[in-house]
Amino acid sequence: NAGVTQTPKFQVLKTGQSMTLQCAQDMNHEYMSWYRQDPGMGLRLIHYSVGAGITDQGEVPNGYNVSRSTTEDFPLRLLSAAPSQTSVYFCASRRDNGNTIYFGEGSWLTVV
Amino acid sequence: AQSVAQPEDQVNVAEGNPLTVKCTYSVSGNPYLFWYVQYPNRGLQFLLKYITGDNLVKGSYGFEAEFNKSQTSFHLKKPSALVSDSALYFCAVRDKTDSSYKLIFGSGTRLLVRP
Numbered sequence: 001n002a003g004v005t006q007t008p009k010f011q012v013l014k015t016g017q018s019m020t021l022q023c024a025q026d027m028n029h030e031y032m033s034w035y036r037q038d039p040g041m042g043l044r045l046i047h048y049s050v051g052a053g054i055t056d057q058g059e060v061p062n063g064y065n066v067s068r069s070t071t072e073d074f075p076l077r078l079l080s081a082a083p084s085q086t087s088v089y090f091c092a093s094r095r096d097n098g099n100t101i102y103f104g105e106g107s108w109l110t111v112v
Numbered sequence: 113a114q115s116v117a118q119p120e121d122q123v124n125v126a127e128g129n130p131l132t133v134k135c136t137y138s139v140s141g142n143p144y145l146f147w148y149v150q151y152p153n154r155g156l157q158f159l160l161k162y163i164t165g166d167n168l169v170k171g172s173y174g175f176e177a178e179f180n181k182s183q184t185s186f187h188l189k190k191p192s193a194l195v196s197d198s199a200l201y202f203c204a205v206r207d208k209t210d211s212s213y214k215l216i217f218g219s220g221t222r223l224l225v226r227p
Contacts, residue, residue, distance in 0.1 A: 004155075042118075045215075099163060100158050100161065103148075
């Protein structure tokens with residue numbers, strides 16, 4: 001069972017570069033989300049989606065874009081990376097009315 | 113607005129002793145409450161949840177949590193700690209009436225169990 005798969009696991013970017021963090025789930029979950037984890041701040045919601053074609057902003061959406069063209073995939077795009085976006089990023093999914101959320105293994109991003 | 117507070121950055125306990133990791137929450141409606149654990153360089157793993165019913169919830173690895181509505185708390189407990197329980201623990205809340213299903217996390221508490 002693959003669950004939630006994130007790639008890449010590690011990435012170093014230069015300020016101003018763009019990149020996409022990939023997230024895929026094979027559980028046919030309607031709800032998917034992206035969080036960032038920073039020391040002392042827990043997990044903060046960046047963007048979420050309640051189904052294909054539907055996305056919405058979380059607590060800290062600035063600097064990030066998402067799209068949801070399929071149920072399985074929910075990529076996170078950094079348009080112009082900044083050092084403040086250095087963080088660990090987690091993708092998560094669950095059934096739309098389910099309560100247990102499943103996390104990917106994380107993507108460690110460093111912006112220099 | 114929903115919020116979760118984990119007042120302790122770190123909890124230290126000796127192996128074999130009981131442990132408690134504290135969590136308080138704030139929601140406008142009734143809460144769904146969760147505990148997750150994170151081991152180094154890994155994603156979060158689900159431990160247990162309170163949806164409705166009994167206030168004492170039992171979860172994975174011998175952990176349990178007690179929902180206290182009057183104190184708006186959901187403390188995580190284990191009768192006898194193991195060194196392998198050392199990890200980062202997150203409490204999370206979701207408002208039952210929030211149709212966006214957003215889950216709000218606390219800042220995390222690091223549990224260190226000494227041999």
